[in-house]
């Protein structure tokens with residue numbers, strides 16, 4: 482099974498359906514985020530699921546334990562392969578999410594958003610380097626029984642060393658020589674896998690390619 486999940490970053494159901502359909506058998510699954518969910522809801526996820534590709538539902542849930550537990554239970558009929566929550570929600574919230582998830586759904590924690598730097602973190606009351614906070618939240622996620630974390634290519638090797646069984650989701654993946662777009666720290670698919678990544682999240686290099694299927698085949702050939 483391919484570790485590549487293609488980020489379908491669009492609110493448009495027809496576009497997402499067309500893309501997913503053209504990538505069947507070429508990638509391990511698709512990632513649907515808040516943008517898609519806000520526009521199409523659970524029905525939209527269901528319509529894409531019937532294409533047969535595993536779904537990574539990237540909703541980054543963060544609320545009190547009772548609310549998150551009930552939200553995960555409400556999402557359970559969609560049977561996503563992977564669902565995200567914010568590690569900063571705390572131990573009880575993480576445990577509630579895991580307890581409410583179906584057996585086949587991995588609950589993975591977002592640690593520090595890559596859009597935040599040390600100054601942004603300090604403004605929220607968190608001192609020190611972002612990497613320290615990532616490490617702290619990864620330990621919290623593990624202790625609460627989660628399946629893994631989302632981390633950048635820069636952190637994946639350290640995360641894998643600290644948590645060898647952890648399911649590590651790595652975005653910001655770019656094929657050698659590819660256009661990096663707005664991503665700042667990128668890693669090649671091969672290097673991410675060598676570092677211990679379990680899933681490679683790839684968006685524009687496949688989704689925005691003139692021929693997405695050909696782009697997916699090209700990247701798969703480097704793995």
Ligand code: C5P
Pocket residue numbers: 488490514594595631632633652653654662664682683684685686
């Ligand atoms: O197009 P691109 O490959 O940059 O898309 C990467 C996907 O991964 C997007 O859906 C983006 O929101 C998501 N993501 C990210 N960096 C993170 C977490 C998620 O780029 N730290």
